[in-house]
Amino acid sequence: MKELELKRKIKPTVLKLGGSIITRKEKPLTPNKGVIKRLAKEISQARAEKLIVVHGGGSFGHPIAKEYGIAEGFKDKSQLIGFSKTSQAMTMLNKIVVEALLNEGIPAIAIRPSSFIVTKHGRIENVDWSIVAKLLELGLVPVLYGDAVIDSAKGFTILSGDQLVAELAIELDAERIIIGVDVDGLYTADPKVDDSAKLIRKLSLKQLKELKDEIGRSKLVDVTGGMLGKVNELMRAVMHGIPVLIVNGLKPNKIYKALRNERVVGTLITR
């Protein structure tokens, strides 16, 4: 079957498990094991078909990447060990996530972004997604993540899980995107700093563009731009007609309900 036909047929769901839920962001290299286990159960119980999981870096990826300035690109050799350490930390986190999914009987398969994705000035270009498409077609669940990758213009950089989510969704013509974070959805301001921040339950692309300027950056270390970076990336997928639902993955059953297409508190962004 031709690659294009294959893509059209699959219509996958892209699920992002934010580093803010699967790790303890304030503690370096600390997975949120209980949460990961529960999420794996929810994903299994939801019996979602044609699923791609992308996870973030949280306290595995971001602190090391920041320390060595990996996102800014190659400047000198002292960064190389940082590039390797970032990559290794993400591999470790990926292993924990995949293991948890396997334990719940989900045929998860780890895919290392840095092994087949190159960016240019931080943006993904010319990627062959056919392996991911074929894994999906077989019924496997590819698990990717934000990673330290080679960049054709600046040597290396950090590819955010959020950019990966949008790109995968667009390229594989996804049915929908579900984003799990540690807050209930998109607010009028960062709910962790601003008590008057209000949850936005539903918004269109046009409303999102207007709101963008008001949205703050995440207060914890996120080398890929916090909530503002996330929204910027997701907007591209919404423009392609792919709806995005942001829910709180720290609260039980939100991801389950989202996967089941049941009503759930969160933010729905549509074109």
Ligand SMILES: Nc1ncnc2c1ncn2[C@@H]1O[C@H](COP(=O)(O)OP(=O)(O)OP(=O)(O)O)[C@@H](O)[C@H]1O
């Ligand atoms: N307007 C906003 N609405 C909701 N959250 C916001 C807003 N502005 C900033 N934030 C912050 O963004 C955070 C989520 O982004 P963050 O990058 O920390 O998580 P993540 O993407 O799940 O982690 P990772 O990047 O490791 O995958 C929330 O914890 C919240 O404090």
Ligand SMILES: [Mg+2]
């Ligand atoms: Mg983030």
